[in-house]
Amino acid sequence: MEGCPISRETCPKLLDLIPQERKWYHDKEKNNSDQEKKLELRLAPPGGDEEDLSAMKKKKNLETRNNIKKEAEDKPIFNLSGNHFSPSNKTTYAPPHISHKRTAPGPVVGWPPVRSFRKNLASSSSSKLGNDQINKSGEGEKQVEPKREGMFVKINMDSVPIGRKVDLNAYSTYEQLSLAVDKLFRGLLAAQRDTSGGEGEEQPIIGLLNGKGEFTLTYEDNEGDKMLVGDVPWQMFVSSVKRLRVIKSSEISSALKCKLLCSYGNMFYSHN
Amino acid sequence: MPEDDEDQSPPSDLRSQPPCSPNKSRNCISSSSSQTFPDHVLENVLENVLQFLDSRCDRNAASLVCKLWWKVEGLTRSEVFIGNCYALSPARLTQRFKRVRSLLLKGKPRFADFNLMPPDWGANFAPWVSTMAKAYPWLEKVDLKRMFVTDDDLALLAESFPGFKELVLVCCEGFGTSGIAVVANKCRKLKVLDLIESEVTDDEVDWVSCFPEDVTCLESLAFDCVEAPINFKALEGLVGRSPSLRKLRLNRFVSLEELRRLLLLGAPQLTSLGTGSFSRGDQSDEQGPPDYAAAFRACKSVVCLSGFRELMPEYLPAILPVCANLTSLNFSYANISPDMFKPIIHSCHKLQIFWALDSICDEGLQAVAATCKELRELRIFPFDPREDSEGPVSELGLQAISEGCRKLESLLYFCQRMTNAALIAMSHNCPELTVFRLCIMGRHRPDHVTGKAMDEGFGAIVKNCKKLTRLAVSGLLTDQAFRYMGEYGKLIRTLSVAFAGDSDMALRHVLEGCPRLQKLEIRDSPFGDVALRSGMHRYYNMRFVWMSACSLSMGCCKDVARAMPNLVVEVIGSDDDDENREFVDTLYMYRSLDGPRKDAPQFVTIL
Numbered sequence: 001m002e003g004c005p006i007s008r009e010t011c012p013k014l015l016d017l018i019p020q021e022r023k024w025y026h027d028k029e030k031n032n033s034d035q036e037k038k039l040e041l042r043l044a045p046p047g048g049d050e051e052d053l054s055a056m057k058k059k060k061n062l063e064t065r066n067n068i069k070k071e072a073e074d075k076p077i078f079n080l081s082g083n084h085f086s087p088s089n090k091t092t093y094a095p096p097h098i099s100h101k102r103t104a105p106g107p108v109v110g111w112p113p114v115r116s117f118r119k120n121l122a123s124s125s126s127s128k129l130g131n132d133q134i135n136k137s138g139e140g141e142k143q144v145e146p147k148r149e150g151m152f153v154k155i156n157m158d159s160v161p162i163g164r165k166v167d168l169n170a171y172s173t174y175e176q177l178s179l180a181v182d183k184l185f186r187g188l189l190a191a192q193r194d195t196s197g198g199e200g201e202e203q204p205i206i207g208l209l210n211g212k213g214e215f216t217l218t219y220e221d222n223e224g225d226k227m228l229v230g231d232v233p234w235q236m237f238v239s240s241v242k243r244l245r246v247i248k249s250s251e252i253s254s255a256l257k258c259k260l261l262c263s264y265g266n267m268f269y270s271h272n
Numbered sequence: 273m274p275e276d277d278e279d280q281s282p283p284s285d286l287r288s289q290p291p292c293s294p295n296k297s298r299n300c301i302s303s304s305s306s307q308t309f310p311d312h313v314l315e316n317v318l319e320n321v322l323q324f325l326d327s328r329c330d331r332n333a334a335s336l337v338c339k340l341w342w343k344v345e346g347l348t349r350s351e352v353f354i355g356n357c358y359a360l361s362p363a364r365l366t367q368r369f370k371r372v373r374s375l376l377l378k379g380k381p382r383f384a385d386f387n388l389m390p391p392d393w394g395a396n397f398a399p400w401v402s403t404m405a406k407a408y409p410w411l412e413k414v415d416l417k418r419m420f421v422t423d424d425d426l427a428l429l430a431e432s433f434p435g436f437k438e439l440v441l442v443c444c445e446g447f448g449t450s451g452i453a454v455v456a457n458k459c460r461k462l463k464v465l466d467l468i469e470s471e472v473t474d475d476e477v478d479w480v481s482c483f484p485e486d487v488t489c490l491e492s493l494a495f496d497c498v499e500a501p502i503n504f505k506a507l508e509g510l511v512g513r514s515p516s517l518r519k520l521r522l523n524r525f526v527s528l529e530e531l532r533r534l535l536l537l538g539a540p541q542l543t544s545l546g547t548g549s550f551s552r553g554d555q556s557d558e559q560g561p562p563d564y565a566a567a568f569r570a571c572k573s574v575v576c577l578s579g580f581r582e583l584m585p586e587y588l589p590a591i592l593p594v595c596a597n598l599t600s601l602n603f604s605y606a607n608i609s610p611d612m613f614k615p616i617i618h619s620c621h622k623l624q625i626f627w628a629l630d631s632i633c634d635e636g637l638q639a640v641a642a643t644c645k646e647l648r649e650l651r652i653f654p655f656d657p658r659e660d661s662e663g664p665v666s667e668l669g670l671q672a673i674s675e676g677c678r679k680l681e682s683l684l685y686f687c688q689r690m691t692n693a694a695l696i697a698m699s700h701n702c703p704e705l706t707v708f709r710l711c712i713m714g715r716h717r718p719d720h721v722t723g724k725a726m727d728e729g730f731g732a733i734v735k736n737c738k739k740l741t742r743l744a745v746s747g748l749l750t751d752q753a754f755r756y757m758g759e760y761g762k763l764i765r766t767l768s769v770a771f772a773g774d775s776d777m778a779l780r781h782v783l784e785g786c787p788r789l790q791k792l793e794i795r796d797s798p799f800g801d802v803a804l805r806s807g808m809h810r811y812y813n814m815r816f817v818w819m820s821a822c823s824l825s826m827g828c829c830k831d832v833a834r835a836m837p838n839l840v841v842e843v844i845g846s847d848d849d850d851e852n853r854e855f856v857d858t859l860y861m862y863r864s865l866d867g868p869r870k871d872a873p874q875f876v877t878i879l
Contacts (some may be wrong), residue, residue: 082412107658108659108715108796109386109388110386110387111386111387111659111713111715111770111771112658112659112686112711112713113383113385113711114386114653114654114657115386115469115769116387117469117497118604118653118657120606121607121629121655121656223660
């Protein structure tokens, strides 16, 4: 699974659009005592400051590391502070980024400092208190992620008032999910667009994962962050997704779209 | 002063020659024609005496007396400890020490555990095993921590050392079940095979069946970290023909029923048991639920209990028969509620080591405090390790522990909220503390009652716990906390800092203060060039310094590298390493007797 987008020269780095981010930190250092009070814990827009500036190119040794979720997650692209979107962060490592800002929430690589095999306890349903034990026979079964009965999550689409529910356990790849979304919403979308009573032609909903379509598929994860679908291995996605949302691609800035298009080939990860 | 954890001479003596010249020593008769005879006698005498020296510290001291002592000590040292595999080359090891039977080797720095270091960074076991294969055919024991070990390395090990007895791999990776199979098969004298917190790939090899058919010498077999199913029948057979087996730690692919069968086989001799999944398969109960407690009743010698990887809580009471004997209990994979937990802990009067998840809550910790008066080590891990998760444990639990467990020596505590008052109380109540690691999971979080920084709490710890050697800090900390550390942390050897401090002064306090500092790991803190330069008089005397996401410039790192030729200064960056980049991503530096390593990957720049 390759990390970085290759054609960096053709796509402007979104960071170039954000002027001199680091200067913030220097100012803060000078005015420490004033900032002290301001820097107390408060609810602030996700700062995205700890975001790694680039993803590492990695060899494929990540299959056994699918426990690691938090570090590999992308920053939300709907950041109020308008920070960049960093694609294809499937790797477990991300170069550290200086964070002097004290109020920035959001996942950070390697924090809290808990080793990866201790991290999946919360999502593994077999560790629920006294109920719903997943029975595993001792031999012959190698399961890293527990099976779930039917994992129905809500899915909403922009400009469609009615939401649907989709069973994620019915699929094992992003492509399948994308097709399912098309099936679920094609009719509804056509009905919505049919304003003047004319023939509502049903257009297939495509390009949900590569930024090319009119719509793009996103989700909200278990930390409440809005994420782009398709970055992490399927199972990792299933274990952290809470709901789905199909948004208009035009909502994402053109620079992001460019990055999406460039990294599509690398980004798409099918879990077999 | 010689290092007490390196087998090499202190940095002032980085030459490959031993320290004293014979002329200066009273023990060596020099420039006389009959010098060979007395030397040999002396050498023999020394050898016979020095072989009784076990402690590394003593041996290091002895080796500095004179050239002869250096030589004889090198001949008689059988157990070698190398705290940083890149501090020297394998060739140097084999040149100085001729009769090594046991090697303890450590590789990557600890922050690599948390994905702060790219994979393929190094710490390869390969050059070590190939060099030792020729030099030490009598090698018996290898203990590796955070090393990259391949199946080929394991195969070479198994073939090269016919008397091999103990293999311990802690936090290692790079190998799989096929490598384990080779070791199991070829090391006929194997007593210890301990795989601890290592990443073992599943090559779908039935390694358990690879042990020799006849009676084995196995004393300890730990494979709880192996994420692969095993052949249970073969395991049963193995346990049956291992009369010396004392420690057995099963992985989560061994069910409760299978555990019961194993215990009926070999329970009375076992002193340490890892229970595997502790959950049942889909079997129907023909004659009612099986009596697991009976199996545990047979465990008359078990003092150390772990496992519970997929605990079915209704079966937990089965362990009650062994609780009274337990000195060590590891519940850190079991999501146990306080109500489930209290009846168990109530019987564990002798407990000295206790690891658990924070799901036992403050209530559970209070129960521990009430019962476990002999507690020496406590580790509380987060069930849900996120910054904003529910925090079931807090300062209340810590306070209770400090009041109930006065003999506490080592603490690792993850929580979401803490107060200075609790830390101050602990500093007074637990004077035996040597290891204090507190992780307040929300970054920069202050005392949640007073809103102040956590300076006074940590200050009290370093001030009152006079035996403190290891400290990890968290929460909102200003430079004042570091001033305390520098002033009072006289014995601190290992310091971990994350998201703390205000300015360079903080790090300067530490570098100019703590005289015994060996291992310094810092991340995401505002320390820059001034601070780095302030420690230059120290770095040769330290094992390593790690600083990531700080404010260090490349220029300053280059200056340090230039000024200190025996220091290897690694800058670990990202792919698009920009020369114009203001700050260095990660700095990892350590002393080395043999210069920079040759196996550094592309993303590592050695200055």
